Amino acid sequence: MNRLLVAVFFLVTYPISATADIAVIVNKDNPIESISKRQLIDMYMGKYVAFPNGDMAVTYDYEKSHPLRGPFFLALTGRNESQINAYWSRIKFSGKVSPPQSFSSPSTILESIRNTPNAIGYVPADFVTGDVKVIYQIDD
Amino acid sequence: MRSVFICLLFLTTVSYGSDIDFSGFATLKAVKTDSHTAKIRESISQPHGVERDELDFSFSSLGLQAEWHASDNLELVGQLLLKEQHDDRLNNAIKLAFLRYDLNSNWQFRAGRTGLDLFLMTEYRDIGYSMDIEHPPVEFYSIIPHQNLDGVDVQYRTPLDQGIASAKAYWGRSKSPIYSDNEFFWNVELKSILGVAVQYETLNWLFRANYTTTKAANEHEQQKQLRDALAQVPLQVWPTKNELIDSLYIIDRRFTYSAVSMRYDDSNWLLQSEISLTDSNSSVLNHLKAGYITLGKRFDLNTLSFTYSVAKSDNKPSVEPGPLVPLPELMQIYEAASMHSGFYQLDQHSTSLTWRRELNPTLAFKFNWKHTTADHLPSAFYLHDTELFSDPDLSFNTFTLSFNWVF
Numbered sequence: 429m430n431r432l433l434v435a436v437f438f439l440v441t442y443p444i445s446a447t448a449d450i451a452v453i454v455n456k457d458n459p460i461e462s463i464s465k466r467q468l469i470d471m472y473m474g475k476y477v478a479f480p481n482g483d484m485a486v487t488y489d490y491e492k493s494h495p496l497r498g499p500f501f502l503a504l505t506g507r508n509e510s511q512i513n514a515y516w517s518r519i520k521f522s523g524k525v526s527p528p529q530s531f532s533s534p535s536t537i538l539e540s541i542r543n544t545p546n547a548i549g550y551v552p553a554d555f556v557t558g559d560v561k562v563i564y565q566i567d568d
Numbered sequence: 569m570r571s572v573f574i575c576l577l578f579l580t581t582v583s584y585g586s587d588i589d590f591s592g593f594a595t596l597k598a599v600k601t602d603s604h605t606a607k608i609r610e611s612i613s614q615p616h617g618v619e620r621d622e623l624d625f626s627f628s629s630l631g632l633q634a635e636w637h638a639s640d641n642l643e644l645v646g647q648l649l650l651k652e653q654h655d656d657r658l659n660n661a662i663k664l665a666f667l668r669y670d671l672n673s674n675w676q677f678r679a680g681r682t683g684l685d686l687f688l689m690t691e692y693r694d695i696g697y698s699m700d701i702e703h704p705p706v707e708f709y710s711i712i713p714h715q716n717l718d719g720v721d722v723q724y725r726t727p728l729d730q731g732i733a734s735a736k737a738y739w740g741r742s743k744s745p746i747y748s749d750n751e752f753f754w755n756v757e758l759k760s761i762l763g764v765a766v767q768y769e770t771l772n773w774l775f776r777a778n779y780t781t782t783k784a785a786n787e788h789e790q791q792k793q794l795r796d797a798l799a800q801v802p803l804q805v806w807p808t809k810n811e812l813i814d815s816l817y818i819i820d821r822r823f824t825y826s827a828v829s830m831r832y833d834d835s836n837w838l839l840q841s842e843i844s845l846t847d848s849n850s851s852v853l854n855h856l857k858a859g860y861i862t863l864g865k866r867f868d869l870n871t872l873s874f875t876y877s878v879a880k881s882d883n884k885p886s887v888e889p890g891p892l893v894p895l896p897e898l899m900q901i902y903e904a905a906s907m908h909s910g911f912y913q914l915d916q917h918s919t920s921l922t923w924r925r926e927l928n929p930t931l932a933f934k935f936n937w938k939h940t941t942a943d944h945l946p947s948a949f950y951l952h953d954t955e956l957f958s959d960p961d962l963s964f965n966t967f968t969l970s971f972n973w974v975f
Contacts, residue, residue: 467727469771475732476725478673485673486640492930505771507835509929510869517698517974521593522683522691523645523664526635546640 488549603964702936
């Protein structure tokens with residue numbers, strides 16, 4: 429039990445390096461094997477939230493202060509966190525689209541993706557386990 | 569609409585849990601001007617204007633939003649915007665209260681109170697954090713007070729080779745206050761609003777066109793009183809009175825709004841521009857043309873942007889010729905009618921410079937200097953010190969400083 433608690437604590441508080449490789453993951457049963465950068469941008473910018481086969485997607489992100497969020501969006505869009513937040517404030521507060529669901533840690537995203545067939549999220553590459561599928565990788 | 573919003577609040581309250589998101593935005597703003605005639609404001613729905621030698625904070629605002637995710641496809645959204653309002657406060661504070669249903673990744677339906685998708689920034693013009701410029705250009709955005717639609721909309725979007733194309737149609741009605749000099753207040757109601765917006769968007773580029781048509785649903789009590797008074801005047805004394813009566817009748821008159829917009833933002837450079845034509849089959853509003861262009865450059869956490877904006881209408885400076893017999897009572901009616909018919913007589917341009925500094929990823933500071941040149945005052949954009957109309961300053965500066973949050 430104590431080992432489990434230590435493992436959970438480690439997963440929740442694991443220090444995320446701003447330069448770590450990032451893996452974009454989906455549920456293992458998701459038929460999608462890969463996704464293009466542009467499709468990923470469309471999904472995470474709320475422009476077209478669907479997998480390449482047209483199925484609706486549920487996007488998972490981190491809370492605004494999380495250290496992985498900035499590097500992910502910078503690598504994906506070339507925009508810093510302030511620019512991303514400004515963009516989403518336009519979309520969200522005009523009621524067009526809801527932003528991605530936000531989570532506090534990679535472990536909670538992993539757990540939710542295991543249980544949600546149409547979810548997509550991103551975690552540090554060394555967090556990836558065998559029960560999720562990597563469809564895109566952002567290298568350091 | 570209040571009942572819809574109360575239902576939404578009830579649902580979000582009883583359905584506590586992780587399916588509800590609460591968020592918001594706030595702006596703390598100070599404004600100062602050197603104009604001794606114009607009392608500065610950013611929209612004609614603002615009841616208060618900033619006078620010379622006054623440091624004013626009344627442009628500040630706070631927005632609160634709740635979203636209830638009933639399922640992956642269905643969401644309820646409510647938003648309250650708290651800012652200075654004198655009349656019909658609760659109704660004006662409810663900015664959003666609608667149900668959003670995504671049939672699939674292409675089709676989306678919304679019903680309730682949504683934003684009115686008139687121009688590029690109409691739906692988020694109150695959210696200071698969302699824009700690099702300090703506030704939407706007055707010459708383009710200020711004259712149209714309506715920001716919300718009580719009705720329905722449907723949107724279709726599809727991915728193309730390089731970007732996303734979308735088309736949206738909306739239908740409904742809208743109500744918004746207009747304030748003017750001499751404590752003039754009119755809660756303007758538009759009915760039969762029917763609009764179409766098409767858009768093409770890539771990561772850096774956005775192109776958009778919109779056409780909206782609507783009809784006036786109500787009139788100001790003063791207009792009716794003026795028509796009644798004019799009806800009593802013999803035609804021999806005032807040969808053009810019937811034209812004047814006709815120009816004062818606004819209910820069911822059709823108004824149209826057309827606009828094309830573009831935006832380029834590659835994270836270093838920003839270019840945004842819109843042009844619009846607002847017209848009606850009433851002599852009150854003829855060919856109001858407006859446009860602006862913004863060029864901005866980002867330097868790390870700082871953004872400098874320059875904006876030039878202009879508005880010009882074809883309205884004549886006065887209404888039909890006045891009475892042949894200039895009795896004081898008739899001249900009073902003539903002046904009042906001239907005020908109504910000349911409300912949209914606009915010819916103004918401004919240049920402005922904005923410095924935006926990111927203090928952290930959810931807080932930005934902005935400073936704006938704007939130089940405005942008007943061909944005449946009074947202008948519908950502003951309120952005025954009416955005692956100084958004999959010596960109006962047609963060129964003046966405005967300084968704005970603000971802190972803008974999202975949370």
